[in-house]
Amino acid sequence: MNTLELVAAPDDAARLLGRKPLAGLRVGRARRRAVGIVWHDTADGALARDGLALAEVRGGWRLERMLPCAAGLAKSTNGASATALPPGANHSGANHSGANPSGANRSGANPSGANPGDAAWPPGAPAPVIAQAAVLERIGHALPAGLAQVARFDGRASVLPIEHDGARLVIEVLEGTVGWGRRKRPACRVTLTGDEAAIQTLAVTLAEPVHLAVPTASLAAEARAVATGVAPTPRHRGAPALPAGLTVAAAFGCVLGQLADIILYNAPLAAGGRNGPDPVHEMRVAVRRLRSAMALFRPAVGCPAVDAGSAGLKALADRLAPARDWDVFVAETAVTVAEALPDDASLRRLRAAAERRRRQAYAALRDWIDSPEFRRLGITLASLAGGSAWKATLDQTQQETLARDLEHFASHALARRLRRLTAAGEAIEQLDADALHAIRLRAKRMRYAAEVLAPLYPGKSTRRFLRRLMQLQDRLGHLNDGSVANMLLTQLGTVSGPRAHAAGLVRGFLAARNSDTRSHIARAWNRFHRLDPFWR
Secondary structure, eight states, rough: OEEEHHHHHHHEEEETTTHHHHHHHHOOOOEEEEEEEEEEEEEEHHHHHHTEEEEEEEEEEEESSSSSSSSSSSTTTTTOOOOOOOOOOOOOOOOSSSSSSOOOOOBBBTTTTTTTSSOOOOOTTTOOEEEEEEEGGGGGGGSSSSOEEEEEEEEEEEEEEETTEEEEEEEEEEEEEEEEEEEEEEEEEEEEEEEEHHHHHHHHHHHTOOOSOOOSHHHHHHHHHHHHHTTOOOOOOOOOOOOOOHHHHHHHHHHHHHHHHHHHHHHHHOOOOOSSSSHHHHHHHHHHHHHHHHHHHHHHHHHHHHHHHHHHHHHHHHHHHHHEEEEEEEIIIHHHHHHTTTTTTTHHHHHHHHHHHHHHHHHHHHHHTSSSSHHHHHHEEEEEEEHOGGGGGGHHHHHHHHHHHHHHHHHHHHHHHHHHHHTTTSSSOOOOHHHHHHHHHHHHHHHHHHHGGGGSSSSSSHHHHHHHHHHHHHHHHHHHHOOOHHHHHHHTTOOTTTTTHHHHHHOOOOOOOEETTHHHHHHHHHHHHHHOOOTT
């Protein structure tokens, strides 16, 4: 990734180029110019629905992505397919002001091998440009009728050449306002162009004194969101979706980029605490999936850079876990027991105490998400997903594995995880709680791996495998929920004293609910154990 786009707090924009980390790096004078960008769409947002944005800038036009496309170029609203660009045509993401100060490749494509039209838009990469022309009629793409101005950016760009770690870089700070009419707010984008390794080092350094982070939406999407009052659409949801025909390297980049997008998008929502428990839950699942994917691809990608990303995700997981555990206890477990005993005042007091703990957990999570450590994690994940410099540290065997088709790698990786999961044999009902907990973790890792790689093997057997694996994980999860609830009750000081009665009611409810859990686990295990692997 020779270009990294970041978002900065507007208050830091004016001071960024004068910050201490940049003071001794200048190799020339900053150049400044006024910038105006106007985005066009239909009244009902036809282009936005296709994940596209049409920008008019400095007398020219460009059609760029607002959302990734998983299956090539999107179709326009009138049903016509997007015009394919000829070999060698520009797919690069031009900088927001309409010029590329360094002449370096600004491509939004994943350099690890995926095609530009595929789901290869890693976080931190500029929005991929599909087409551009001096006049709209030559844009080379079918556009809907009734286009009108819908959002704009007004401000200035400051471009500064610097030298960092012996490499020449260009830093561009775009500051101004986005929106439309009375709906406007300040915005600031910072773009680093040049040597990939030097870019990452500098970005991590700047993220300490400046609130500089990987953006969760393009500038076009941000401007449209301000103009309409509707939050930007998340770039990805749920499990990663891989297009066909990828190498191992391209697949790893896509998986990492998609899950990093989900983590970064949900982070401010989780920190705010005003959107309910879903952002924390989605963020936590994405962290688990990404850590599992790093382990899945580890034979090919294991190196210090990936280890650093995994360690950062572990630190994030440690902050998400208490918030999620208290969410479940307050909103599910305590509520269910209270519904059965609505007149018990001790249960209401217990829930109030748990709610205070939940708020404390959210406060700790918010502090960490607002810290430089989380911003550095975002930059690290973006560099792994879209960059290639870290691959130079891999050995020859790993390099060869990265270049292979994903299908060959997938079958071996899935078989390895299945062997670990089924090593307990068929007599699962005889295992103790610790052994069942270990199987639950292996089932979860097996599910995450299967979800990522299942698109390579479409069919009923794949869907059946995933369905029965999810049933097994769900049954095992009931035991774990009880263990977590007991741990939280202990933290509330319920062994004795005024909360002991309410805690006893909760523990009794959990024991009754889990009384037949072992038999359910055994049945789910046997149904899963009889399946043949779908990748054979």
